[in-house]
Structure formats: C-alpha cells, structure tokens
Amino acid sequence: MRDAVKVGPRLYLRRLTEEDASTLAEASHLEDETGLHEDGRIPMSVLSFEAWIRGLDASSTVFAISRRGDGGCIGTASIRNIDRVNGTAETGSGLLRREDRGKGLGTEAKQLLLEFAFGELGLHVLSSTVFEGNVRSARALRKQGYRLAGRLTANVLAAGGVIGDTLVFDITRGDWEHARQEARPAEPSGHDGAGLAGPDDQASG
Numbered sequence: 001m002r003d004a005v006k007v008g009p010r011l012y013l014r015r016l017t018e019e020d021a022s023t024l025a026e027a028s029h030l031e032d033e034t035g036l037h038e039d040g041r042i043p044m045s046v047l048s049f050e051a052w053i054r055g056l057d058a059s060s061t062v063f064a065i066s067r068r069g070d071g072g073c074i075g076t077a078s079i080r081n082i083d084r085v086n087g088t089a090e091t092g093s094g095l096l097r098r099e100d101r102g103k104g105l106g107t108e109a110k111q112l113l114l115e116f117a118f119g120e121l122g123l124h125v126l127s128s129t130v131f132e133g134n135v136r137s138a139r140a141l142r143k144q145g146y147r148l149a150g151r152l153t154a155n156v157l158a159a160g161g162v163i164g165d166t167l168v169f170d171i172t173r174g175d176w177e178h179a180r181q182e183a184r185p186a187e188p189s190g191h192d193g194a195g196l197a198g199p200d201d202q203a204s205g
C-alpha cells in the first residue's frame with residue numbers, strides 16, 4: 001500500500017497528490033449524477049485539479065481513497081476549514097464512479113477519516129453539509145454516526161432550476177467514541193476497533 005495513512009478492510013487513505021489530478025479530471029467529465037451537490041456540475045481540467053492540490057494548506061487535509069492492493073484513486077475524503085483553536089472542521093467525501101457508490105465503500109472511507117480527524121488531529125466536532133436531494137449521502141452520514149444539526153433554506157439551485165435546502169450534519173468526538181465502543185466486539189481482541197489494520201500494516205507499502 002503506497003503511503004498509507006489509515007487502513008481499513010477494503011480501502012486505505014493516502015495523501016492526495018498532483019499525480020491524482022488526471023483521475024479526478026476524467027471523473028469530473030464522466031460524472032452523470034450531477035444533481036447531488038454543488039460540485040460536479042462543471043467538468044474541471046487536469047491543470048485546475050493540479051493547482052487545487054498544490055494550493056492546499058494546513059487548513060485542509062485531503063486524502064485519496066485507494067483500494068487495498070491498488071494504489072489508484074477511487075475517490076477523495078477531506079477535512080476542510082480546520083480550526084485548531086475550537087477543534088472544528090468540515091468533512092466531505094466522494095467516490096468517483098457510480099458503480100462504486102452504495103456498497104459501503106464511502107462509509108468505510110469516512111470511518112478512516114473520522115479516526116484521523118478525532119485521533120491524529122485531535123478535533124472536537126465535525127460538520128458536513130448535504131444537498132437535501134442527495135438522499136444517499138444523507139443516509140450514509142447518519143449511518144456513519146452524524147446527526148442532523150440543522151437546515152439552510154433555499155440556498156442550492158438544483159437540477160431543473162429547483163431551489164433546494166442544504167442539510168447540516170455534525171458528529172462530536174463523544175458521539176464517535178460512543179459508536180466505536182458500541183461496535184467493539186464482546187471478547188477483548190487487543191485491537192483498536194473500527195475494523196482497522198494494525199500499525200505494522202499501516203506502515204507497509
């Protein structure tokens with residue numbers, strides 16, 4: 001596994017690099033579920049993705065989602081607007097291909113992202129916004145432990161000229177720790193839960 005930062009049963013997270021720009025650009029041209037969120041409506045070039053990746057600073061951490069045994073990029077998982085004083089940030093994730101969606105891969109990637117955000121970054125609460133028409137994403141967030149925090153009214157111009165709301169979800173470190181505790185197997189296993197591989201696996205290429 002190339003430069004793995006967090007490793008799950010099927011996936012791992014590694015830092016997004018400029019080498020991933022062409023994969024992201026190609027996916028932006030092939031995207032056909034364009035009504036799901038604000039991004040994705042306008043295909044972007046390789047150059048613009050390269051510039052975006054180069055310009056990422058300490059306020060963001062963006063990972064490529066890779067399959068174990070394959071260093072490619074099947075999606076991205078990000079932590080944006082990191083505020084280290086208040087311990088807050090926003091998370092986002094996306095799988096590039098339609099055929100990878102709805103199979104739990106996004107949820108696995110998000111669990112790895114939460115582990116990094118609450119663990120390595122030591123954040124306190126994370127939020128995530130979803131266009132109300134994106135039912136799958138909202139459902140995935142609830143499954144991942146987020147709860148509905150509120151709604152921004154009529155701030156998205158959706159497909160067909162319909163103006164829709166944005167749903168705001170959040171998850172605290174306490175929520176996340178509680179969910180991990182609940183998911184922990186009854187028998188003590190010596191592992192850290194969440195289906196993650198051990199540190200040796202994570203360090204391996």
Ligand SMILES: CC(C)(COP(=O)(O)OP(=O)(O)OC[C@H]1O[C@@H](n2cnc3c(N)ncnc32)[C@H](O)[C@@H]1OP(=O)(O)O)[C@@H](O)C(=O)NCCC(=O)NCCS
Nearest residue numbers: 036037094095101102103104105106107135136137139140
């Ligand atoms: C959002 C995304 C990352 C979620 O990852 P995922 O792997 O697809 O999510 P999961 O498979 O873990 O969960 C999806 C949930 O929605 C449900 N679902 C799947 N297709 C659905 C559909 N068309 N309508 C409603 N619900 C749907 C699934 O049943 C599942 O819920 P369940 O496990 O409780 O049954 C992924 O779907 C994606 O990349 N979508 C396109 C980009 C996007 O919308 N990004 C988020 C922008 S806010």
